[in-house]
Amino acid sequence: MFAGLLKTMRPRQWPKNGFVFVAIFFDGKIIDPVSFAHVAAAFMLLCLMSSAVYLMNDLSDIENDRQHPTKCKRPLPAGELNRTVATIAAIIFAIGSLAAGYALAPNFALVLLAYLLMQIGYTFWLKNVVLFDILIVSLGFVLRIAAGVAIIDVERFSPWLYVFGGFLALFLILGKRRNELVLLGENAGRHRPILAEYNLDLIDRLLGMVTTGIVVFYSLYTFLSEGLPKNDSMMLTIPILMYGLFRYMYLIYVRNEGGAPEEIALRDRPIQATVLLFGVIAFWILYV
Secondary structure, eight states: OHHHHHHHTOGGGGGGGGGGGHHHHHTTOTTOHHHHHHHHHHHHHHHHHHHHHHHHHHHHTHHHHTTSTTGGGSHHHHTSSOHHHHHHHHHHHHHHHHHHHHHHOHHHHHHHHHHHHHHHHHHHTGGGSTTHHHHHHHHHHHHHHHHHHHHSOOSSOOTHHHHHHHHHHHHHHHHHHHHHHHHHGGGHHHHOGGGGGOOHHHHHHHHHHHHHHHHHHHHHHHHHOTTSOTTOGGGGGHHHHHHHHHHHHHHHHTSOOOSOHHHHHHHOHHHHHHHHHHHHHHHHHHHO
16 A cells, blocks of 8 residues: 555656756755755755645546556546545645744745645646647646745746746646647546547647757746856757757657656756756856
């Protein structure tokens, strides 16, 4: 039962909460031990809250997941995890993270509450509204960035990073939707009714728009944001970002991957090397 609960909490997807570190990194405070400790605590509480949301989602999607070729093996649809246990755990995780978040910083607790309410709306309504289903998920990543802003006193954080982060999240979500359509084929609508409202042509057009938006908004950040080096050296990271996007699109269109972005991040060496190189160069520009 405990193993099933832990699996349903999706620890492999916790790296998504790493968006909370965006503010402290680009604000130049990641080497400050006090600020870093606060953001690390916020990351753990976000993992706890997201686990509550995953439990809630799986509880509401049990019947649909049983018709999916891979999701049917999840603990709840497979009968390895009791519904009552999952429900109690979700409530404890949500309330516990809100209480601890308020003790850490009231504004951070408000972001957590907004995230929880948004996910409740998504689970019971918005996931069945075409286009809103993907926009709400991307907004969850923007709230993760906002959580990082709320937990520390930012001085050089640019609002352009909110837009960039939201578009990057849309890129990952659309890639996941495309993978579901390819994997499930004509049965996509049976597994998840909202998938019947999409087709590959629409997803591909949206991916093209979003990919362009990612490059444009990140470039605007490097051009216009205050607090960056006056020699515009942050522009050096733009080609690295573009290669990362190209590599991910290669995985989506050629290898038919993209259904689990967190697994790609843990498995694909070029993606890992790109993220590492981007981080090292950005760190050198911002801190050295």
